[in-house]
Amino acid sequence: MVGERGQVARPSGRASRIDALKRLCEGGAIVHIADAAKQLDTSEITIRRDLCDGENGIVCLGGYIMFAEEKGERYSLTHAQGTNTIAKRRVAQEAAKLIEPEDTVFIDAGSTLEHLAPHVPQNANVTVVTQAMNIAESVVRLEGVTLLMVAGVYHAESGTFSSETALQMLREINITKGFFSAAGIHETEGVTCFHFHEVAVKKAAIARSQRRFLVADATKWGKLRPATFAHLSDFEAWIGQDESVAGSSDPA
Template identity: 75%
Template sequence: MARPSGRTARIKALRKLCSSGAIVHIADAAKQLETSEITIRRDLSDSDSGILCLGGYLMFASDNGERYSLSHAQGTNTQAKTEAALQAATLIAPEDTIFIDCGSTLPHLAARVPQNANVTVVTQALNIAEIIARLEGVNLVLLAGMYHAESGSFSSETALKMLKEINITKGFFSAAGVHEKEGVTCFHFHEVAVKRAAIARSQRRFLVADPSKWGKLRPATFAQLNEFDDWIGRPA
């Protein structure tokens, strides 16, 4: 690519690189534009370009800057989320103690937890707890604390202490973004500590994320892909 002259030309070139939702590392962009990373960062900070630099990656702000809404997410990609949940549900066995993460995908799993099989469900998510509480013969451990309406989940130091005392046989984790290099991400930093603690306490760990999440990068990284035993719902 010929070196674009001037801020306006560079912004135009960056927008072209990020077209169709592409995520581009700033070093690669600098090489293609024959300029420096510092220049690109300055261009983006001094203008309303619509391009966001997050964790060293460039993307359209509309792809990563929106506020997460649990109520809205519950109505999107329902079929793909259900299919991923159905696959995950086959992994639950009698006597299991499982962690079910927050979000809009895993309620489809919660509804399929086998009843009267002495399964214990640990969760920090209100929507998961509400489903589990209606199932017969399923034990519920709610990791309570400060409630965050935007994610429908709780967080607290007490929740982290509770997790240290629970032996989780299988953990099922959701994500708002799955990126090959930057890892598994979510929108909210308050989710990270509980997710990390649950990962540490789980004997087996499963990422449950429908294909729309792959290739996305969200603000808070909570895991790397190699920390999971399987990735359920990934694109074919």
């Protein structure tokens, strides 16, 4: 039940609270736990206890409440590679124009930037740094391009590697330009992705990049995914901000 000012009437009992939380998350919305507690006129601790068993179709992940199918495990690189390809190819090719001879570039994971990799200038003493298998597979086919693969534990759902060794490797590389993908770009919560294991690598690459570019089409605006890794102010430019694809809502 919703009150006059849009606040959910305080539900009594765990089952009622869970039903109220589900209503807040309708349509795939991801709600901050503090906002949910305010809406339900209850405490964050109570909500966490209600959701601790993960058996009610909704979960609390990283301080956000969402339907279980919205968790990072839902993301599939294979699926993403077959969606919104025209817009992804367009923004990636625009980003590729920024790569110059002698550059050392970081190319982030995801299905958007795999369209950038084939356009890295060949035989121009360019070095590509990446933690993504799909990017590496494309770069190794290019002539005269050096590949630095950030290795570690392989995460099949995102096609990426992560480890402490990877972070140490990134700390020792001078990156002239970094190209970063996103699954969501939110006005207050920042630039987000599905998987928490990607955050440390992305942040390390951002820290080592002299110039940083966000490469994502405009449909990512307003989307909030579980893990924040940056804010728009961290980037020199958002390539694809004006790209509009009606009806699209697919991942990075």
